[in-house]
Amino acid sequence: MTETVVIAELSKGKISSTTNELVTAASKLGSNCTIVVPCTESSVANEASNIAGASKVIAAKSDVFANYDASAWAEAIDAVAPSGIIITAASAQSKDLAARLAARRSISVIQDVIEIEGTTLSTPIYSGKAIQNVSVSGNTAISVRANVFAPADNTGNCEVQVIDTTGNVATALKEMVQRASQRLDVSEANIIISGGRGMGTPANFSHLEEIADKLGAAVGASRAAVDTWDEIPHSMQVGQTGKTVNPNLYIAVGISGAIQHLAGMRSSKYIVAINKDADAPIFQHADYGIVATWEDALPVLSSSLSGLLG
Amino acid sequence: MVNIAVLVKQVPDTNSKIQIAGDMVDLSTVKMDISPYDEFAVENALQHKESGGGTVTAITLGGAGADKVLKGVKALGVDNIVRLDADGYMDSNSLQSVLAEEISSGGYDVVYCGKSAADTGAGSTGPGIAERLGWSSVSNVTEISFDGGLTVTSPAEGGNAIIDVSLPAVVSCDKGSIKVRKSNVKGIMMAKRAQVDVKAVSPPASSVTIVSQVMPPAKPAGKKFEGGDAAQTVAQLLRDEANII
Numbered sequence A: 001m002t003e004t005v006v007i008a009e010l011s012k013g014k015i016s017s018t019t020n021e022l023v024t025a026a027s028k029l030g031s032n033c034t035i036v037v038p039c040t041e042s043s044v045a046n047e048a049s050n051i052a053g054a055s056k057v058i059a060a061k062s063d064v065f066a067n068y069d070a071s072a073w074a075e076a077i078d079a080v081a082p083s084g085i086i087i088t089a090a091s092a093q094s095k096d097l098a099a100r101l102a103a104r105r106s107i108s109v110i111q112d113v114i115e116i117e118g119t120t121l122s123t124p125i126y127s128g129k130a131i132q133n134v135s136v137s138g139n140t141a142i143s144v145r146a147n148v149f150a151p152a153d154n155t156g157n158c159e160v161q162v163i164d165t166t167g168n169v170a171t172a173l174k175e176m177v178q179r180a181s182q183r184l185d186v187s188e189a190n191i192i193i194s195g196g197r198g199m200g201t202p203a204n205f206s207h208l209e210e211i212a213d214k215l216g217a218a219v220g221a222s223r224a225a226v227d228t229w230d231e232i233p234h235s236m237q238v239g240q241t242g243k244t245v246n247p248n249l250y251i252a253v254g255i256s257g258a259i260q261h262l263a264g265m266r267s268s269k270y271i272v273a274i275n276k277d278a279d280a281p282i283f284q285h286a287d288y289g290i291v292a293t294w295e296d297a298l299p300v301l302s303s304s305l306s307g308l309l310g
Numbered sequence B: 001m002v003n004i005a006v007l008v009k010q011v012p013d014t015n016s017k018i019q020i021a022g023d024m025v026d027l028s029t030v031k032m033d034i035s036p037y038d039e040f041a042v043e044n045a046l047q048h049k050e051s052g053g054g055t056v057t058a059i060t061l062g063g064a065g066a067d068k069v070l071k072g073v074k075a076l077g078v079d080n081i082v083r084l085d086a087d088g089y090m091d092s093n094s095l096q097s098v099l100a101e102e103i104s105s106g107g108y109d110v111v112y113c114g115k116s117a118a119d120t121g122a123g124s125t126g127p128g129i130a131e132r133l134g135w136s137s138v139s140n141v142t143e144i145s146f147d148g149g150l151t152v153t154s155p156a157e158g159g160n161a162i163i164d165v166s167l168p169a170v171v172s173c174d175k176g177s178i179k180v181r182k183s184n185v186k187g188i189m190m191a192k193r194a195q196v197d198v199k200a201v202s203p204p205a206s207s208v209t210i211v212s213q214v215m216p217p218a219k220p221a222g223k224k225f226e227g228g229d230a231a232q233t234v235a236q237l238l239r240d241e242a243n244i245i
């Protein structure tokens, strides 16, 4: 019986539904699944005990989990997690943690898993231009892309064990700078609407923001937009030298679909493209394409969404 | 005087088309280049040196073909160039063991690397090496200040964390606002004559084997509509067909 250890993914201090997806991934790899919840208050872990398929929840309680410090987190989690296949989310922070945990246990790490077939794991390589299938012997750490595996439902009920743990914090947090806008970052969002050079001016991004607010979406940008306009920060850039995103829905507006942009968003579950050029490469990747200027399409999209979302 | 290492990797140019021959990717006709994020790592390493003196050693792991990338960064002002001579696939455990050994024997104070390599996209090497060495690590760093110690900016939930890092440490670099320098003719001429310090390695066996590399499954053709009014149809499809909104 292969042991699996899911490291819970948290969002705003709560167990995120990505954790349920990780448990589904775990069920494909082994039969005994322990969820480790890194937390400062053990009550956070109670929610995880409902995830069907988990055999046990360990609330790993420590002050070190107040802020991310890679070495302290790896040490504290390693101390309480059983041996087995370690499974984390593929967020930037959790990939980092997976790498440190694997190195700590002298096992290999496989990042961004998108398919599990027996002991064969698939990951995108060359920014998704190809897929690599690998087979693994023995224990390993893997990170699993969001929105790939169906989330396990919350009909379970397993034991929660609270274990105090600690690690040596090696870095010192000087300051947390909150984003000025309340809107999500592209790396955290399940829906993203991005603008490119075709938006014409940075001020026109307000039309994207209006739709983003209706959908609870993040606003992203192409590199051309980021490089051309100072008002569009690099933190919004999606692509090869920006962020790799994997949302349920990606709406590309005035973006041509250059290979380096596709590198960051092609694995989105649904892609909508709005572009005035019917031959723009982005349409080859779009589930729904609208050949129109954004000036024509966005007001209609906005009012239709208002109608649908009430 | 800080002893700085920067890890660089040769990868296919990001514009290149990836093709499969048999059941593996065929890179024989693909133009190779330094991985984009490594360029930021090199720039940060050079700025670190310039802030208070020291040496910068660029380290790569690969076959002789990877010397080109080392010469490229030598032309930018890196002091020493080292290639750990290895070819073929290594899993993260073997790769990091070899690199950590080299970092440890080189007596480095700080290691810069790109946040991930453009081929695997994994981003495991920096934090993995740090763990093996018992060092701290900060990843996806966008800004660095060298005034009175190392202070970095790295994304955190809801914003950015500004973090003081004590050495030794591994810093994995994202793009940020720094401009990377370009090489000049003098640098390129000097790099041509520079010797690559080639070192043999003996990596532990890999526990991961590549079974195959394949093209991604073709996406079913999408629906394409003409005119802005179609946005209403698409909104409806996002609800009824995609179940997203």
Ligand SMILES: Cc1cc2nc3c(=O)[nH]c(=O)nc-3n(C[C@H](O)[C@H](O)[C@H](O)COP(=O)(O)OP(=O)(O)OC[C@H]3O[C@@H](n4cnc5c(N)ncnc54)[C@H](O)[C@@H]3O)c2cc1C
Binding pocket: A195, A196, A197, A198, A199, A221, A222, A223, A224, A225, A237, A238, A239, A240, A241, A242, A243, A253, A254, A255, A256, A257, A258, A259, A260, A261, A264, A274, A275, A276, A277, A280, A292, A293, A294, A295, B014, B036
């Ligand atoms: C090493 C490297 C790394 C890179 N990394 C990235 C990266 O991370 N992310 C990234 O995005 N790019 C990246 N690029 C750049 C990439 O190659 C493209 O140049 C860039 O993506 C183009 O951005 P764009 O689509 O906004 O602009 P363009 O290619 O100029 O496209 C603008 C589009 O807008 C459409 N349009 C114009 N007006 C309207 C209108 N009124 N309504 C609707 N549509 C309109 C046009 O038809 C066109 O298709 C990288 C390049 C290199 C070499």
